[in-house]
Amino acid sequence: MPENKQIILTYEGVKKIEEELEYLKTVKRKEVSQKIKTAISFGDLSENSEYDEAKNEQAFVEGRIATLENMLKNAKIIDEDEINTDVVSIGSTVKVKDLKYGDELEFTIVGSAEADPAKMKISNEAPIGKGLLGKKVGDVVEIQVPDGIETFEILEIKRH
Structure with a gap:
């Protein structure tokens, strides 16, 4: 490092x-x-x-x-109190719907040092984290991942 x-x-x-x-x-x-x-x-x-x-x-x-x-x-x-819930940012918890499978998932976007995929804490540098950053509720996002393309609809953005 x-x-x-x-x-x-x-x-x-x-x-x-x-x-x-x-x-x-x-x-x-x-x-x-x-x-x-x-x-x-x-x-x-x-x-x-x-x-x-x-x-x-x-x-x-x-x-x-x-x-x-x-x-x-x-x-x-x-600072969690300064996290804007209008757009996805680092520190946001994002509820999305996987449009391929219909599952609802909740990710928390964190810096790479805190990433823990098993706990749904994804890095801002990982494909999904990077793809969600800056997006708003209602946006449909296509993200290139190793297995292909994931399509998510953003349902909710909140503070962790």
Whole structure:
């Protein structure tokens, strides 16, 4: 991730990152440090797989901490109270009707750092998120996705 790439987050996303960062700094670092101490007590480090594994885990944890700190440093926070419900924007929850299958779906448009398709939080950079941005209630939108073209009618736009 580029050092200065702006990361778009909701307050919920910031809170989630801060919680993970706190856990990594206070709990996980101590656990890894203890694993390293235990592995060192086994003796010869040149053939000590426990030591190698603990050092790799330490590198991963420190890398993740740096990534999360960078994300927070470069965060642009979306204020839910300022989300315009006239058009789809980042932070909007959009109710759509899939015109092919007749299903009603609800997506929340978020920045890529918060995307979680299983929870219907889709990135503003993903095809569906990008395709819905700027649209209004009543608009019919055709969006190119990997499986072909999806057609949605926008039924409702609200704050998350």
